[in-house]
Amino acid sequence: MTTINQIVEEQRAFYQNGNTRDYQTRRASLESLKRMLKKHEKEIYHALRSDLNKSEHEAYTTEIGFLYSEIDFTLKNLMNWMEPTKVTAPITHKGTKNYIVHEPYGVSLIISPWNYPLQLALAPAIGAIAAGNCVVIKPSEHAKATSSLLASMIKRTFDPSYITVIEGEKETNQELLRQRFDYIFFTGSTEVGRIVMKQASTHLTPVTLELGGKSPAIVDKDANINLAAKRIVWGKFTNAGQTCVAPDYVYVHEKVKFKLLKAMKKYIKSFYGKEPLNNPDYTKIINESHFDRILGYLTDGTLLHGGNADKQSLMIEPTILDKISWDDSVMQEEIFGPVLPVLSFTNVEEAVEMISKQEKPLALYYFGENIKTQEQVIQYLSFGGGSINDTIFHLANPHLPFGGVGNSGMGQYHGQSSFKTFSHQKSILKQSTKFDVPFRYPGSKLGKAVIKRIMK
Structure with a gap:
């Protein structure tokens, strides 16, 4: 039986081999995710009815339909999101080109709750896939029917070295949090959110915490x-x-x-x-x-x-x-x-x-x-x-970032915010070799005067 550690290491190797990075792969994966949901829509209704007695209307509007909209919005905008973002430069940087590259973190962990057991497992995954990451999803053990169906659907659709579902009780969560992930996305209670953040600090893993509170x-x-x-x-x-x-x-x-x-x-x-x-x-x-x-x-x-x-x-x-x-x-x-x-x-x-x-x-x-x-x-x-x-x-509204503040959480997602959440913003300066401005170097009295004038 494959251990959790082996699953994480296999995903890390898959990611490091560059299998998730290009636009076509990301797009094809999101399209596969949507086809998966379409194919198993009746089974999803049945699972949500079993776990929470959700009506088809509520299951569609708050779970399935939400995911369709999120996938479609991401597919429509993904190419643009992946483009490096050009930024301006001060006069001291004349001759340079400056931009931000959106780099995937690597292997991400998504821990989802039971109240919207499909939507809150896959909505963050849409962002993780779009950003070029590998994904481990840990659904809630309290929504057993949906968790089991999600694991089965994902297994039949994706290579587990790329996207996989790990089911289990509290001990499974604890074992997952001992692993070295590159990003952790948690949705749940404030109490458990503190535990997740504490465990993530062991490896200095960045986190998004979607918690709650008295609204x-x-x-x-x-x-x-x-x-x-x-x-x-x-x-x-x-x-x-x-x-x-x-x-x-x-x-x-x-x-x-x-x-x-x-x-x-x-x-x-x-x-x-x-x-x-x-x-x-x-x-x-x-x-x-x-x-x-x-x-x-x-x-x-x-x-x-x-x-x-x-x-x-x-x-x-x-x-x-x-x-x-x-x-x-x-x-x-x-x-x-x-x-x-x-x-x-x-x-x-x-x-x-x-x-x-x-x-x-x-x-x-x-x-x-x-x-x-x-x-x-x-x-x-x-x-x-x-x-x-x-x-x-x-x-x-996918144009509005969703997330908490203080005790209600940290970080945001939905739409482009999901893409940004699972992306490291890598700053790049490309310097010209056609000329070299001398006044930044030591030993020049004129250079010192110029710098003081420019940077006053």
Whole structure:
């Protein structure tokens, strides 16, 4: 049986032989990846249904379709991205040509989570392939059906010395992190992200950490309440709240709180029915441990809507909690489930000040019509990325880099940002031999005067 160390070394040899570098290889690999997904689309639906009870609509829009769009966007722009980037030079560098070469790192490791088990494994891989790297993917052991299918598809499509999937439990992650990779891309919890970063420091391996946090949705008094409610409910309860950028809590102006709560309850019923637990397309919680953890939050505050659960099916209704304080357990960590606590404020400055005291979230959503207030929220609060008058939708624009800040992560990807993440920016100066400027050398009084004048 091939060991993890052997797999890494075989990939390193494959990379060093130059098998991943040229444009045609990268393009052909991305096209093969898309054909693979097309060929196995029905099996993917089945696997995602098995792991999370995802409907075909949700599986396509948040996983398969997202990957198709990302591959197409990359194929359209790859040749241009690979071109060296010319840069200007100061007068002291007259006669030189200066440019940046986008060099692949080498052998990359992608550790992906269970909540979007296909998309979050392959979206970073698209960037790694486009940049010319070899790829080892370690999918989450909690999404067993998708992990198994991903391993099988990749094995039938690619040489394992180029792209491979390694399945396993926690011990497999630990063994992988002991290896010398050239780049590590991790998506998961902040707690595990710290472990990944610590292990990467052993070999000074660069990392991207896509983590999470408590992403707020601020609803101001001048917001379009009906649309705010609709978009918050959609963003929060998609995938049963198991989304790293889902609104973790709502912070609403007290003057519009009642209207917002009423509208949110209306849209929960519209999207998921009066009995969500009997809705065959409602997403389940990934496992019993997470189910019990989320259920524990329902003792906080006042149960305003939902709250029913079925342990056998691992489903928890879309739930709204009212009369929540910052000291409640539901406000101490990322919920990552279909429970939405609601807090209120009397003016937006108060809300902004309170949010600024928390750890920096991965996303932030502001609902309000005043442009000046929108800009104040954007400028004053630090967060990975976000939307004004919407939730989650910023992820779907490949022109926008996606990533966290502080406790919510480091590094960015999607679109060209994925290509750049998996590329070392190598700076090159090409000097002329047609002439040689003498004043940079020692021993010239005139040279010293010229340098002082130029570099003053």
